[in-house]
Amino acid sequence: MMSGFSRSSAVGMLAAAALLTTAACGSGSAQTTTTASGSADASGAKPEVVAAFYPLQWLTEQVGGSDATVTGLTAPGVEPHDLELSIQQVTELKDAALTVYIKGIQPAVDDAVDAEKSFDAATAVTTIPAGEHAEEEGHAEEEHGHEELSYDPHLWLDPSRLATVATKLGERLATADPAHAQGYRDRAASTAATLGTLDQEFTQGLTTCKTKTLVTAHEAFGYLADRYKLKQVGITLDPETEPSPTRLSEVAKLAKAEGVTTIFTESLVSPKVAEVLASQVGAKTAVLDPLESKPSGDYLSAMRDNLKTLQTALGCTA
Template identity: 50%
Template sequence: MMRRPLVPLLVLAVLAALAGCGGRANPDGRLPVVAAFYPLQFVSERIGGDLVRVVNLTKPGAEPHDVELSPRQVARISDAKVAVHLRGFQPAVDDAIEQNARRQGFDVSSAVTMLPSSEHGTDPHVWLDPTRLAAIGDRLAERLAAADPAHAAVYTSRAATLHQQLTQLDGEFSAKLATCSRRELVTSHTAFHYLTDRYHLTQIGITGIDPEAEPAPRRIAEVAADARRLGTTTIFFETLVSPKVADTIAREVGATTAVLDPLEGLTDPDADYFSVMRANLAALTTALGCT
């Protein structure tokens, strides 16, 4: 009597076990998710909680615009059940998802109305408007539920909680920025269009969307002249960008400098989206003379 090979039987048993787990690829049973950079990691973890294992493709403290992926990171994208990204912000991530996880990709720009940019077509910094981030969270919950139907109600409930928290944050910004003696903020690069659009402020950027671009001397002189004319007391720079140019303009016009964080990546392990946004709000109310 011929015996059936043992190895194929074992393979079938493993495949059956995986099917019974809803296709979850992690040994601990959690849904594998990749997030392109910090704000997308934040919403993924808030909504997924203990049901997901989120891998951030941008290292903490790294500039996300020009991220390059390792073979291991590309493999993570290939294995992910949901790959959360912002099309056009990180070309290497876009390409890797297109080639390895097209069906699993979730482009968050599809969930909201994006603001225009003369440099890149649209401004990518959508997460700096809490109401837009709330809308992204709602859509992400739908994608997680589709990948893991057994826990759909949990994802929906967590997204509703996050939406409520972001709505509260939006209310704090609206109330504290409603009555300011100045409404113009000078920033090292124009990362804050969504924030200024939402709260009726005006952004004056030393450089454009690319934080690594070097401003021309003529542009530095123009910004300094605007700062003097407007009575600007604070020149803002960012955590991941050198403050050198901001310091130069501040000295020239007799202003101080302060951090305004675009939240592209965290440097403080104890911080999160909410704490950084509230620190931004405190810096703005001081700089703009809000009562």
């Protein structure tokens, strides 16, 4: 006997409970956040996008905006060339809707990416050849386990080329997440315009300089030199490679002949060699950031700091 309830009331309550259970199960299915591939599903979940190192992470965050979840593989303060992937990072690469990288900079990333779900930024622009003494130091790269490249991979140091990459990245994200395609394209266009403004600042700021020669710790600034009609002279091709006595002598001789007053070093590279060279030449040293790791600000502020450093070192007038 069911005290206080009739048999018909009990049946009605059981039916209502069944309906509530069915609704709850259906609701749980609709809340699925991601697909196995890491791309957005019908519920509107954000696609997972992986960026190999800082400049690409900054760019991907600008273009992805609130529609994508962007993860950087290389932690601040870590040389991208030295990156070793954890098991979790390898899994992230496999599951990502898109991986943004530059082939040849990080062998571990090259080995782990899915070709069909990756975007090599170097394929979006016209590249320039590797450094002037790349052939001389090619054996050193092999010893360090790096892939010898026929082109210079540091394309992000030319804002105009990075603007082109932004546009292409917008299209790739639109393909990976069609539901938010217009948002990606709009943000890509806005980012490209911002980079265009930065490009104009560099063009105007480096037009009237006493010297056009950059003596740098390693040959990371080829695109910057190419874009703004400067001459890069790198002490080494690779930041991990010790320069030969012959190379140091060559650079010192050239620096003296061209009236170089500043030898540029980097935050992630020991300044020792640059300081020795500066003492031989009678020059000073200054930090020029290749932006391979996250700076104290962001890409735009760091590039503007680089511009000020260059203007001072090269004797540029306003």
